[in-house]
Amino acid sequence: MLTGLATLTLLGVSAPAFAHDIYANQGFSAGLLHPFSGFDHLLSMFAVGLLAMQLGEHGKIAVPLAFIGFMLFGAVIGMLDVPMLWVEQGIALSAVIFGVALLYGRELPLSFAQALVGIFALFHGHAHGSEIPELASPVWYSLGFMLGCSLLMLTGALVAWYLSLIEPQRPLLKGLGGVIASLGLLFWIL
Numbered sequence: 001m002l003t004g005l006a007t008l009t010l011l012g013v014s015a016p017a018f019a020h021d022i023y024a025n026q027g028f029s030a031g032l033l034h035p036f037s038g039f040d041h042l043l044s045m046f047a048v049g050l051l052a053m054q055l056g057e058h059g060k061i062a063v064p065l066a067f068i069g070f071m072l073f074g075a076v077i078g079m080l081d082v083p084m085l086w087v088e089q090g091i092a093l094s095a096v097i098f099g100v101a102l103l104y105g106r107e108l109p110l111s112f113a114q115a116l117v118g119i120f121a122l123f124h125g126h127a128h129g130s131e132i133p134e135l136a137s138p139v140w141y142s143l144g145f146m147l148g149c150s151l152l153m154l155t156g157a158l159v160a161w162y163l164s165l166i167e168p169q170r171p172l173l174k175g176l177g178g179v180i181a182s183l184g185l186l187f188w189i190l
Contacts, residue, residue, distance in 0.1 A: 027132070027140035027144065028144040034131065036152075040088075043187075045124075048067050049156020051101055054102060055113055062113075063110075067118065067153065068149065068150065070118035072125060072142065074123065077122075080129075087130075095183060096188060099179070099181025099182070099183075100181050103177040105170070128142075163176075
């Protein structure tokens with residue numbers, strides 16, 4: 001009898017803590033994986049990392065931070081269910097524009113690049129925020145998707161850095177820009 005009572009007590013005490021943990025972790029992991037769930041998200045954030053490295057010293061930090069900041073603002077808008085037109089088209093178009101910016105090269109002004117990624121980050125953020133799982137913590141979810149996006153941008157930055165080591169004139173980086181723009185156009189049309 002005492003063993004059964006102890007077992008029921010332990011089950012009763014542990015169940016709420018276990019449930020709370022699931023939702024917190026689900027929010028983080030769902031947010032972390034969300035940028036990887038759509039090829040258009042993945043392509044755009046990878047391109048932001050490439051673009052940041054192409055713009056040089058100040059762009060390496062300023063461009064990704066602009067993207068993350070505006071994306072977070074867009075996520076809040078999405079979590080609040082504020083409607084935003086053409087979110088999916090904006091995400092696809094971001095890959096086109098970022099790819100064209102890579103083709104354009106180093107001459108792109110840093111403030112223009114920040115504004116450009118910021119505008120399109122609003123679309124990405126809105127998509128992230130409006131697709132939050134129902135029981136997930138918005139804070140954990142947001143931390144997860146910001147980390148996921150940062151990892152994608154870091155991957156792009158590392159690829160750009162490696163390409164700069166093997167080819168100072170950057171034809172492959174510009175070629176990647178053309179591929180990204182073309183794939184983005186395909187997503188935008190479809």
